[in-house]
Amino acid sequence: MATAIQETTDKTQIEGIAQARYTRVSPQKARLVIDLIRGRRAEEALHTLQFTKKRVAKEDSGETLDVDELFVTRCFVNEGPRWKRMRPAPMGRGFRYQKRTSHILVEVSEHHRAVTERAAAAAAEAQASKGVKGAIRKARKTLEQRNKPGQKKKK
Numbered sequence: 001m002a003t004a005i006q007e008t009t010d011k012t013q014i015e016g017i018a019q020a021r022y023t024r025v026s027p028q029k030a031r032l033v034i035d036l037i038r039g040r041r042a043e044e045a046l047h048t049l050q051f052t053k054k055r056v057a058k059e060d061s062g063e064t065l066d067v068d069e070l071f072v073t074r075c076f077v078n079e080g081p082r083w084k085r086m087r088p089a090p091m092g093r094g095f096r097y098q099k100r101t102s103h104i105l106v107e108v109s110e111h112h113r114a115v116t117e118r119a120a121a122a123a124a125e126a127q128a129s130k131g132v133k134g135a136i137r138k139a140r141k142t143l144e145q146r147n148k149p150g151q152k153k154k155k
Contacts, residue, residue, distance in 0.1 A: 014110040016070070020103070022080050023056075027102040030056045030077040034104070042070035042108050056104075069114035074107040 023030070033056045037045035046067065049057045080101035086094040128137060 013115050016108045018106045022101050026100045027077045027079045030102050033057050034075050042067040045072050069111050070108045073109045078103040
């Protein structure tokens with residue numbers, strides 16, 4: 001299953017999009033699995049997919065995202081092009097059949113509470129680093145991080 005994940009980081013919200021196109025599975029069968037994860041937390045959705053006994057539920061993750069505050073916001077399956085094939089039949093005839101493909105799209109985004117918490121933390125950090133006292137705090141914090149035992153030094 002070909003998966004392309006795009007992560008866009010905005011000042012307000014983190015989003016991730018996973019898209020699989022021309023997947024060699026019937027859209028009807030793929031919708032059965034997609035309906036299981038719609039609207040759930042990303043961690044729950046991954047566990048559901050892990051224990052679902054369907055071929056569509058194979059986990060193929062290209063990038064890793066922090067799934068603590070992510071929710072499946074949109075997911076749907078569209079029908080892709082059909083492969084038309086012929087099978088030999090009695091008396092020199094041919095029976096026609098179709099192999100179906102599907103386009104699968106899953107979008108995850110950060111919960112609105114996490115967005116507000118992250119914005120509040122950034123505002124508090126900006127407020128703390130204002131002026132001379134803030135610069136001193138920032139320098140102390142940097143020195144404390146450098147002098148912590150057990151951490152690897154960056155080259």
